[in-house]
Amino acid sequence: MADRLTRNAAHRTLPSEIKAWRVHAFGAPEAMIFESIARPKPGPNEVLVRVHAAGVGPWDAWIRSGKSALPQPLPLTLGSDLAGEVQEVGAGSVNLDIGDQVFGVTNTQFLGAYAEYAVASASMLAQRPHSLSPVQAASVPVVAVTAWQALFEYARLAAGQTVLIHGAAGSVGGYAVQLAHRAGIHVIATAAGADMEYVRKLGAAQVLDYRSQRFEQEVKEIDAVLDLVGGDTQARSFAVLREGGRLISTVSQPDQQLATDRRVTAEFFLVAVTTERLNLIAELVDRGELKVEVGTVLPLADARKAHMMLEGRIQRPKGKIVLCVDSSEEGSSSKPAP
Incomplete structure (x- = not known):
């Protein structure tokens, strides 16, 4: 525990506030609000991830509109698929360390990824496939x-x-x-x-x-x-x-x-994303046995536009929509991985 606290403290200073896409009332994409919130903190068996990219899926629209099969208390931060870097490690049995490049989902509620930083369950993350960029990796998990x-x-x-x-x-x-x-x-x-x-x-x-x-x-x-x-x-x-x-x-x-x-x-059935299943998928991707297709890459600030694409109000190409959170990733390829 002491070593973990030392590593957390030794890591670079993290912002006290972050930008995130929030929903205070269920509804159309116009219900989404891009606002500042306090940086979340990892609890037991969780990690804080600096989000490099977040995937967008139809389940995000179900949650936004209040049609999720899961209870979703308001207000909430949208998003589940993500790729990024571990920044803090919570207490408990966590097989991840600060600096690890990971991909996966945030939690069983499918919330929190449309943000600059997100807390995620360590058991729902894995090391990012070596052959994929963060943008590509964020399109994969769910x-x-x-x-x-x-x-x-x-x-x-x-x-x-x-x-x-x-x-x-x-x-x-x-x-x-x-x-x-x-x-x-x-x-x-x-x-x-x-x-x-x-x-x-x-x-x-x-x-x-x-x-x-x-x-x-x-x-x-x-x-x-x-x-x-x-x-x-x-x-x-x-x-x-x-x-x-x-x-x-x-x-x-x-x-x-x-x-x-x-x-x-x-x-x-509802999907259950786990480290073990993600490792299996990552291995297939890195061996070239599974191709990844990203159709649209948008900056985080355009998440509302992404939801308009989900609903057919804006046309989009085939493939997954991904929000690029880290500006250094905006030029990442949207073509299938080799």
């Missing part, structure tokens, strides 16, 4: 771990089986296609016509245009469906599963009566 858990922990897929991935051109879908293909799983995907070639290059053996093709007329006896879309797409997916198959959704709770009638398993 979506890559979601894809991994859906395929291997919930669908329990193995080589030789077949998966149907809906929304395969999205951030989670892109990782799911790559991870499944790498594992020897036969991938059938749905995507918009303009994205079909992109999804094929990621490793899909068959890609269906969801606008012009009814997937339930094209495929059957599927081992698992990964639902990243929800709604009618989810409901129609029961028809393509083999008996004993699995429907895994990251969007909404599937119809359990329909699952029983079809003799299949249907589950909804």
Whole structure:
């Protein structure tokens, strides 16, 4: 403990106030306020991270608008995905040290990353992949771990089986296609016509245009469906599963009566980002077996614009939106990692 306190004290002086994107009342992107707040302090099993980049995902918009599946007391600081440098280490068992370059998420509430400094649970961080810049690394944690858990922990897929991935051109879908293909799983995907070639290059053996093709007329006896879309797409997916198959959704709770009638398993889950899962993803990235795509990089001050992109009010390219917090990272490549 004494050594840790000494290291914290010896580190350079930290600001007492920081800039962060806050929400005091749930609502549209206009509800977001960029304001000064007191620098947060790490508690037991936590670290303070100087944020270099923060990822932006649809879950951030759900939280902002008051539609999160988790209770979110106000006021709050938005953001969960991040990459940065450890500045302070809290008490307890923390396998990180000051100066470590890390990536991961802040906490189980998915809060705090749209800021110059953020407190994060040490068990939800890992050493940043060597081959990625902070901007690239901040785009990875939630979506890559979601894809991994859906395929291997919930669908329990193995080589030789077949998966149907809906929304395969999205951030989670892109990782799911790559991870499944790498594992020897036969991938059938749905995507918009303009994205079909992109999804094929990621490793899909068959890609269906969801606008012009009814997937339930094209495929059957599927081992698992990964639902990243929800709604009618989810409901129609029961028809393509083999008996004993699995429907895994990251969007909404599937119809359990329909699952029983079809003799299949249907589950909804919330991602659990851990150091162990992040280390696994980092290893795949550094070996060149998993490609990262950042679509848009904006400065932290433009977080409201990022949320307008999430809602389709401003057009954006394919790929993850990332907020660059450290000005030295603003020129970081937004192209896929090698």
